[in-house]
Amino acid sequence: xxxxxxxxxxxxxxxxxxxxxxxxxxxxxxPYLFWYVQYPNRGxxxxxxxxxxxxxxxxxxxxxAEFNKSQTSFHLKKPSALVSDSALYFCAVRDGGSGYSxxxxxxxxxxxxxx
Amino acid sequence: xxxxxxxxxxxxxxxGKDVELRCDPISGHTALYWYRQSLGxxxxxxxxxxxxxxxxxxxxxxxxxxxxxxxxxxxTLTIQRTQQEDSAVYLCASSLSQGLGTxxxxxxxxxLTVV
Numbered sequence: 001x002x003x004x005x006x007x008x009x010x011x012x013x014x015x016x017x018x019x020x021x022x023x024x025x026x027x028x029x030x031p032y033l034f035w036y037v038q039y040p041n042r043g044x045x046x047x048x049x050x051x052x053x054x055x056x057x058x059x060x061x062x063x064x065a066e067f068n069k070s071q072t073s074f075h076l077k078k079p080s081a082l083v084s085d086s087a088l089y090f091c092a093v094r095d096g097g098s099g100y101s102x103x104x105x106x107x108x109x110x111x112x113x114x115x
Numbered sequence: 116x117x118x119x120x121x122x123x124x125x126x127x128x129x130x131g132k133d134v135e136l137r138c139d140p141i142s143g144h145t146a147l148y149w150y151r152q153s154l155g156x157x158x159x160x161x162x163x164x165x166x167x168x169x170x171x172x173x174x175x176x177x178x179x180x181x182x183x184x185x186x187x188x189x190x191t192l193t194i195q196r197t198q199q200e201d202s203a204v205y206l207c208a209s210s211l212s213q214g215l216g217t218x219x220x221x222x223x224x225x226x227l228t229v230v
């Protein structure tokens with residue numbers, strides 16, 4: 001079965017500093033990985049995805065994510081955090097080995113960027 | 116429309132009453148998902164529709180929950196005899212196809228409160 005783990009409930013970072021939000025996954029085949037962001041009282045917004053190819057994927061709002069097959073990780077990163085990046089971030093996966101199309105989400109990580 | 120539309124945005128109901136939640140996906144999207152988001156619980160998969168295929172109902176928590184999708188477009192999630200533990204935000208998403216690398220787009224959600 002496909003699964004995703006986000007080991008940190010909350011990440012705190014000062015504005016201007018780099019940020020990392022961690023995600024690890026478990027699948028039987030090739031992973032299809034996604035990051036979403038949720039602002040207060042809003043739905044989820046798609047940030048970026050990894051399907052194949054370069055391990056470093058660039059997405060919206062200056063975010064990027066690094067796919068690491070050996071560590072089964074897909075950490076979200078940004079070189080310089082903004083206060084406006086404060087939100088709830090979700091990692092999600094589909095398992096290419098099962099052909100199953102439903103997205104499985106992690107429990108989310110709250111990112112707090114302080115001025 | 117431009118995005119996934121859900122109605123109502125908020126619903127307060129008495130315990131034991133039935134409720135219907137509506138989702139209008141992005142035009143042309145063949146896949147439709149329902150998720151439930153409870154505080155601290157992440158996103159819980161409920162049901163998945165893809166074209167004319169039988170829906171994947173494996174995430175429905177009890178037989179009080181059902182969903183249908185008419186004409187391959189609008190979907191309704193029905194909860195019968197609501198319980199307090201049904202209180203959550205119900206999110207609908209759609210995607211262009213069932214391709215594993217296809218991102219899903221989410222609506223704003225319906226916040227259900229059972230009193």
